[in-house]
Amino acid sequence: MSFRWFIYYCALFGGWAALLGWLLGRWLAPETPLVIQASVKGVFLGLTVALALGLVDALWVLTMRQAGQVALRAGTAVLVGCLGGWFGGLLGQAFFGWTDFSVFLVLGWTFTGLLIGLSIGVFEALSSLLRREDWTGARRKLLNGLLGGAVGGLLGGILSMALRGLWKMLFAARPQELLWSPSAIGFVVLGICIGLLIGLAQVVFREAWVRVEVGFRAGRELLLSKNETTIGRAESCDIGLFGDPGVDPRHACIQLQGGRYVLIDAGGSSGTYLNEARITQPSPLRSGDLIRVGRNVLRFGERSQRRAD
């Protein structure tokens, strides 16, 4: 999947998931007390959006063959998304209930979106922290999620309020509380914004990536967000190159060493080639380098261009 389709799918899945969350909240949330109602709706929103974006995020770099990892990533996102939605809805409603100020309506949405956006990057952050690795990339993803969620919640809340006001003028005789579209559109906008900005931010601020130019699922682009990205035909590899007998189960890896990425061959018989030169020791990578593994050709990309050594 190319980066632009990744962003598109993030936004699309975010929007659909938010709509599903809205439906669940509409049907299943209790009518009262309002704080509980809002928190339950937040839970459904967080659950669906975090699940959808967690799946898109995980499946971008993984395949369904790596179902365990996909489930772990998506499960973590769902757990944190539910908590975030619950807490955001609770606090937003509580503030609005206490003050009765309209601004807290929007702030409630913003806060809910912010916490749901946070959930998308929690897995990487926790993984990095637990492994005591450099968590720069994970932190960036976490912040991107926060930003996307907050902006999405803000826009969704404002739009919801604006539509409510517009509908009030257009359909004065309609019971405002029974209208579907203001809150549904607000939810969808929130989901789209969270997804869009999470995807966009990851792509715009990406530090390093690999694009499969030739080979298994050519055209896909993968972010290098870990300290070590493994390449091979084993299920556990981060960049899976299946169906090529010239690729070892764990063929090579790209490591972040001292602030730059290096390509390391695992020692297989078919070897790993960097710009058509077989490597025998860790070789620093520069943006635009071609890596050949079996009959797969990968192009390494890096945001900060390095001078040739």
Add this chain to the structure above:
Amino acid sequence: MPTIYSCPHCKRSLQLPDGMAGRQVRCPHCQGVFAVTATAPVPPSAPVPVRAATVPAPVPAPSSAARSCPACQAPLRRGALSCLECGYHIGEKAAPRPIEAPPLEVAPIKPSPVVVAPIPVSPVKDSPIEVIPAVVRPAAVRSAAPAPIPAARPSAPTPLDFRQWHPALRLLPAGLLGFVLLIFMVHDRFVSGETEEEDPETPLVELPIDPNPLLDVKFQHGGDEQSGPMRFGLTMLKEKDDKGKPKRLTFSDRGDTNNALTQIDGESFLFGKFIVRTGVSTRKGDQGGVPDLSRELPILRGSWREGRKPLGQDRTGRERIGQSSVYSYQPQHIEVTQTVEIAPGEQVAPGQTKRHLDTCLVRYRIENQDDKPHRVGFRFVLDTFIGGNDGVPFTIPGASGLCDTSRDFPTSSSVPDFIQALERPSLENPGTVAHLTLRLGGRLDPPDRVTLGRWINQLQWKPGEEPHVDWLFPVLPMRDNVGQGDSGVVLYWDAKELPPKGHREMGFAYGLGHVSSGEGGGKLGLTVGGSFLPGEEFTVTAYVNEPLPRQTVSLELPRGLTRVDGEATRNVPPLPADAVSRNSPVTWKVKAARRGRYTLRVKASNGVTQTQAVTITSNGIFD
């Protein structure tokens, strides 16, 4: 060795593995099918030589009968979809499928250890190129060409793998999402409020608020904003009493005889500073009388942190009537915020098109600003008064007759939703109806105990000491030994532990109520009170004037309203011969599941009917 070819239909570049000559492929860009020739690869622009040593030996083409992996020759299990050894996806695409156009006849291409073609990287577009190999029917193969080397296998289908879709199809889910939202808007335009509403005859319409208040609230305060007790009294702005003065709902128009008391860790403290005036006699001197002094008594345990703060605007931009004040008790660091506001009543009288500012909402928020927990309770004494009657009796939902002596509701569950006092016993013309709502619902705690009885002055004070008021208010008959009435209501919120930075909120509403009696011709009146939030309970009270023996009344509820307990048809309690009022009340507890406006109806066994509109609203942030 993958090679770049040009699609004859759309002229875009395709990358195909070796051995595809003579086969038919489907272009992922234009979906056109064409035969691959062996001589027409696109000239590479950025050749990258590939070592022949890396090219594996050719393997036979996959067939439906093959039971070994076409990629690594590892044996496959029956029905296997992918190779366990190398991950090669067998799948449906590996199955032969017929093609209509005959394959081109080409010379067989032998695998060569030398470089047969460069891998042109740059011409490959950034879109994911998916080469769909057209598998040749075995019978159609004319040459003995070796089967193609399985290059990187086709993509494993995943739920997100839409690469085989036409780009326009990828946008379909987005269009569908917009379409769903459009349906929602159509629903809101044409359906909402007509079929969704539980009571379709009375869709919920937000009534405008009449900006002219019916009630006035005055505060007892000192000369500046940081003094006085901030007690408050209520008067009616459009009604006069017998003396031509504004009709009062509290004994004092500034609430001098009301008081609030905070209990902290077992000790009771008055809310605010206490003021006495020169010349004020012991009018209510049941317990020591009011000191004949004119100064603010020293309250050493607390001070005003904020005084007489305006409430600002509500959501509609209307300036709210009332004020809030924050009193801080030291050294316990307990802050009590009193908010008093003249607000629009939730229910309107029949025929009204506006909500009137006829209710005084009183809220107290207690916050523990200390770094250790405290047990904090609260008590409020309301000296009720209607017109010229200081000993006004009360109507209590669920209780027959009027309460004109005393009554104790010792637990929270026994506290009624509301109590009412009618100025006159006539249902056709009840005069002023004072309505005290005890359960506002939502976040506000209802009282844990309520007593009705005689108002007395509890103040105990000696010069040089702090004034003191006992926590418990004696429950005495409203009328004293000489028959003079002076009724009061005491609301208790029991002491509860507040953790550091914890808080609790409590409140009640006192104002003007309504009795719907137009259809009942004075024989039957209806009133409602309680919490009008979805899922919470409110009380419907039917007043039956001069009830007949064995008379019954029946409550009819529209869809969406449910009775919480008891039967719909109930007996009307007979009135005692010496009853002050000739109205016998019958009550039901009712709950609404959803927001909306409902009309309920009560029918008496003598044929009299009365209806009452009830509005259930709520404000959720996600609604």
